[in-house]
Amino acid sequence: MTEAPTTVFIGISGASGAPYALRLVEVLAARGCRLSLTISDAGLRVVRHELELSGSTRDELEVEFLARAHADAVCYGPTDLEAPVASGSSAPDAVVVCPCSLSTAAHIALGTTRTLIHRAGEVALKERRPLLLVPREMPLSSVQLRRLLEAAEAGALIVAPMPAFYSRPQTVAEMIDFVVGKVISVLGFPQDLFAPWGGATE
Ligand SMILES: Cc1cc2nc3c(=O)[nH]c(=O)nc-3n(C[C@H](O)[C@H](O)[C@H](O)COP(=O)(O)O)c2cc1C
Incomplete structure (x- = not known):
């Protein structure tokens, strides 16, 4: 991947890891990406809990999430299969599902599209x-590993959130930045969110 994307669809599904999604949206918006966003129903519950948001409706939570991320994004509901990103004719340059539940990963791998996040992945x-x-589950069953392999064989990049320690993170924010730095690096952006191996001080 050489050219960094201009338009990015971000799907937030119902796996733990909302802080990764928040930081990813913040970082991509700061790099000038035009973002579209869908939070699944389960994702909305996890986002509300993990980010300690106060909203009670989908609209309120989306507004609160984007304000926390200092970002603008066009939000689509999880069943809005008429959204532009549902069509190859207006597909975004890149799609990131972060965090990605193993349920959503399986639907994308199997082509059993039920939601806009699945459809964006399929497109x-x-x-x-x-x-x-960006799948998160622990431990992973053989069923889940097979679905991830199938997704990878179909062309998906599996960017599992596994922070490394060679950059010597001191805070949770630094560990989040390691994962988000990897994601944007795979997308084709230069990343300055963590010190690469060889760049850390002794
Ligand atoms: C608080 C909470 C945390 C969850 N964490 C995970 C997780 O880390 N990984 C995962 O694959 N599923 C997790 N789940 C289960 C998924 O949310 C569930 O499979 C859901 O149906 C996924 O739907 P979605 O992929 O459309 O978001 C969690 C559910 C809840 C309520």
């Missing part, structure tokens, strides 16, 4: 656009 694969899945 990215058929249009040969970058599709990054």
